[in-house]
Amino acid sequence: MRDFSRNKTPGVLRGINLSDIHFIHRQTPTVNLISQLRYYITKEDPALLDVITFSGDVFDRITTFVTSDVVAVRAWGTWLLRYARKHDITLIFLEGTNLHDQKQSQWFVEQNEVMEIGAKVRYYDDLCMADEDFGLKVLYLPDNYSHDPDVTLAAVNKLIDEKGSPDFILMHGAFEYQLPPEALKATCVHSSDAYNAMVEKTQGWIVSGHIHLQSQKGRIMVGGSFGRLAHGEEGPKGYLRYALTESFNDQWEFVENKKADVYKTIKLHGLVGDEIVRVLERELASLKKGDHIRIRCDKEDDAAKTFRSIPALYPGFIWSIKTDAKNNQSLLKNSFVNNVIEKGGDLTKDNVKRLLVERVRNKYPNVDALKVSAWLDTLPL
Secondary structure, three states, X not given: OOOOOOOOOOOEEEEEEEOOOOEOOOOOOHHHHHHHHHHHHHHOOXXXXXXXXXXOOOEOOOOOOOOHHHXXXXXXXXXXXXXXXXXXXXXXXXXXXXXXXXXXXXXXXHHHHHOOOOOOEEEEOOOEEEEOOOOOEEEEEOHHHOOOXXXXXXXXXXXXXXXXXXXXXXXXXXXXXXXXXXXXOOXXXXXXXXXXXXXXXXOOEEEEEOOOOOEEEOOEEEOOOOOOOOOOOOOOOEEEEEEEEOOOOOEEEXXXXXXXXXXXXXXXXXXXXXXXXXXXXXXXXXXXXXXXXXXXXXXXXXXHHOHHHHHHHOOOOEEEEEEEOOOHHHHXXXXXXXXXXXXXXXXXXXXXXXXXXXXXXXXXXXXXXXXXXXXXXXXXX
């Protein structure tokens, strides 16, 4: 049962959720993400803000030695802890995908203790239920509790039977409505209907990380990744802001990160000579130095053959190229068609993506099947 009597505004819980930050990313500079985070966190009114939650993948990968990025993250983390202590804001970190976070977010709790900062900070890396001091019963579900969604669902329902229905679920994982059909059997995918039913009794909410695109289904709220991390993520980035009330007059808002790094794809299929120059100059006119620019063209196009000269003509941008080879389908087929035949199956246009994703998952269990599926969607299969 909601009890917001001890919050900054009695009867109201105000919070923000940040997801999939991916510090130490190979493409988006960590210092850029830190700058954006500090800007938007301090834009929130600290006199009203009760809690900041991080729904997984704070880190992109683990580092085994001190780098400038690691130093920057630690400095920002120490600032965040002191800021939260000064303004009485609770910080909650949920473990994300093991491949990314690798339990590094527990550093915030350790730093708070070692430096004797005194912030209210908690880190959750296992399925559990907690009666939080800001007035909600919260169920925490990290990404890799189990690779079997049925096992996870059974464990969550057992916990609810023992502890009661949650007011709020903070989790890291994918729902079926967020993914293309061919990916549904290739990774751990949760049922949106099943999880919506968990909070129906309490009129609660589910906040989930992992998928980088903003979405909502029922009482499931997904803010997507805070920053822009790759081509294909050209849509708005940002975070969730919410105000929950004891009378259930709840309000949710997506706050766009307008400072997110720019990833721009310029299509040059079939263009030659001056046509390429005109398109580039038109598209680059509104961009700034440091933006990520990807050229998209066919393998035999002039743009592909002359790509190496483009960065010299337009310096200051981060350039890459993606060619669309017309023979991709046959190449992919040849790489595993014998395996399909051995199993007595037929390789068709309708099942090739699903079979590829399944093969990758079985042969390389540590590879993110969602990313493989997203990559396959870009191919002319």
